[in-house]
Amino acid sequence: MEERLDRRFFARPALEVAPDLLGRRLVHESPEGTVAGIVVETEAYCGVRDAASHAFGGRRTARNEVLWGPPGHAYVYPIYGMYLCFNVVASEPGSPEGVFIRAVEPREGIELMARRRGLSDVRKLANGPSKLCIAFGITRELNGADVTKGPLYFTAGEDAGEVAVSRRIGVDYAGADAERPWRFLVRGSRFVSRPP
DNA sequence: TGTCCGATTGGT
DNA sequence: CCAATCGGACAG
Numbered sequence: 430m431e432e433r434l435d436r437r438f439f440a441r442p443a444l445e446v447a448p449d450l451l452g453r454r455l456v457h458e459s460p461e462g463t464v465a466g467i468v469v470e471t472e473a474y475c476g477v478r479d480a481a482s483h484a485f486g487g488r489r490t491a492r493n494e495v496l497w498g499p500p501g502h503a504y505v506y507p508i509y510g511m512y513l514c515f516n517v518v519a520s521e522p523g524s525p526e527g528v529f530i531r532a533v534e535p536r537e538g539i540e541l542m543a544r545r546r547g548l549s550d551v552r553k554l555a556n557g558p559s560k561l562c563i564a565f566g567i568t569r570e571l572n573g574a575d576v577t578k579g580p581l582y583f584t585a586g587e588d589a590g591e592v593a594v595s596r597r598i599g600v601d602y603a604g605a606d607a608e609r610p611w612r613f614l615v616r617g618s619r620f621v622s623r624p625p
Numbered sequence: 626t627g628t629c630c631g632a633t634t635g636g637t
Numbered sequence: 638c639c640a641a642t643c644g645g646a647c648a649g
Contacts, residue, residue: 488646490645509642511641
């Protein structure tokens with residue numbers, strides 16, 4: 430059983446944690462079964478100074494509260510009335526940074542993922558932020574969960590190889606910050622949400 | 626309480 | 638390109 434990533438791993442700027450999460454193994458052990466996969470796409474959200482961040486300008490609400498807390502906790506929130514997004518809190522308490530998990534390459538529990546998604550094409554099971562929440566059985570109940578202790582966690586995984594960088598997706602409203610190269614991908618992976 | 630809109634997805 | 642679908646943020 431591989432050791433999970435600890436608190437110190439996440440207690441760094443999101444811009445360091447985001448690329449470092451590539452190649453890591455994301456695991457979720459649920460009553461339905463265990464699923465796991467390799468993280469192939471992430472984005473950094475850099476707190477109060479980042480116009481694309483939920484905490485931009487110091488915003489602190491019921492929704493983004495866990496972002497303001499200690500690193501290594503899951504920030505799960507609903508979007509578009511029908512989907513969820515999953516982040517891991519980075520940095521330190523009072524510094525609301527997060528790493529958005531955008532795509533995972535399925536490795537274990539593929540049948541369960543396929544059942545949850547209603548698809549069999551492995552490439553399409555978790556190649557998007559909300560798709561992976563469905564495939565991994567990540568629910569709103571996991572908002573605030575400690576990924577250094579609970580059923581949802583990361584392990585060292587494998588070497589990510591070359592990392593590609595691009596602007597973040599779906600944040601055009603953020604003006605100049607939408608242009609920043611804060612999206613990270615495993616170069617050449619066929620399991621990303623879209624090419625760099 | 627009312628309005629506006631989204632860190633998406635899947636189909637046209 | 639566009640609709641689905643509704644919780645959350647914020648104005649009034």
